[in-house]
Amino acid sequence: MPAELKYVVIVAAVLVVVGIATYAVVQLFGNRAGPEGAVSAGKILQRVAGEDTCHRAPEYPYAIDEAHWIMQERIDCTIERCAAKRMAHSTLVEAGRIVPASERHVR
Structure with missing residues (x-):
């Protein structure tokens, strides 16, 4: 596998992990109070x-x-x-x- 492709795969994997972690944090600590007012x-x-x-x-x-x-x-x-x-x-x-x-x- 060429070196450039390895970097692309690593960056893509990091972005997926960060996305999943962000989603999990929002689900755990998101605003459950309902609409304003x-x-x-x-x-x-x-x-x-x-x-x-x-x-x-x-x-x-x-x-x-x-x-x-x-x-x-x-x-x-x-x-x-x-x-x-x-x-x-x-x-x-x-x-x-x-x-x-x-x-x-x-x-």
Whole structure:
């Protein structure tokens, strides 16, 4: 293989690695807060509840696996008092993973 071609291959490989690393960093640490001026569901729930909560809800919606973890981690909290658990519960209801007791008899 000619020396010039080796340098081209090395530069191309370095660029691919840098691109992958950049993508990974953006995915891990990117802005999950949503569009500018948006109000998070957690803040809306806190405002509606009008009470202090034991655990604050995040500024971004939970993913389904995060919501499951929060429901297990906050086992002693109630969804009426805990904003984090309330948001996790809402996420799981919307995803069809939990059916609230008031809706079970309807199905």
